[in-house]
Amino acid sequence: MTSQEQTFSENQQAAGAVTEIIDSACQELFEAYGLPLVAMKGIDKVPGTLVLCGVMGFVGSNVRGACLLAGTTEPFEASRPSNGALRDWVGELTNQLMGRVKLKLLRRGAEIALTTPIVLQGEHIAPLPRARLAPSIFSAPAGHVLVWLELETRQDFVLGPESDDQLEPSEGDALFF
């Protein structure tokens, strides 16, 4: 079986590494908009009602999956830099979150392409994954943010170490030609 013929399957080790990447990207993103998030360990539910979420899929030659960013209204409103529609901001935050993840994965040897974000509104939003999937939970000064990751990889895929020679600009950087 060639590498192109190998199927994707769940990979706990890679999922753990990518979850760490998404968690740090989520905290960095909200911090960039002036909202510190604190990781909450040992719980899988939050008080309050999750009302908004953004979903983005991703696919690369070795990994594929989806990320769901959800929260109570407060963190999305508090991080919003202008008075645009909250629906628009949730989509943009999801896009920027996955942009950060894409860059971090690229620096570790995994290139992915992203879908466009989908924004959902409802109450008690949660994914129905094939296996039990616990979200990463963060508390904001008011309200909560949750992130779910569903990931599959090619068999034996291992995420590489972070590259020392980072040629790509980082978030907030300006590169002139």
Next chain:
Amino acid sequence: MKKVLVVDDSETVRQQVTQALQGAGYPVLEAWDGVEGLSMATEDTSVSMVILDVNMPRMNGLEMLDKLRDARPDVPVLVLTTEAQPSLIERARKAGAKGWLVKPIKPDLLAAAVKRVLG
């Protein structure tokens, strides 16, 4: 002051860019995708610069950049995006973009970047 056109499918980002540039004294126009942006940049000859997202519906930013180079080769372009893939940056550079900014960008840095390009 020279007029800047911001092209992004996110209303929030457009408003953020508009506030930053208007605060620095630049008149700003907004378009929500590459089709609308190309039309506005082509028809309104008072547009002196374009700030362009990459991933947008109908026509993405790099396609718009290519078409804008044919229609208005005099108009400088800054790309403002979540993307930082070297291949995309190189494609924009070869297509004549003046710079690549990775979101989120601080308002003062954005205004300084526009000033640097417009002179």
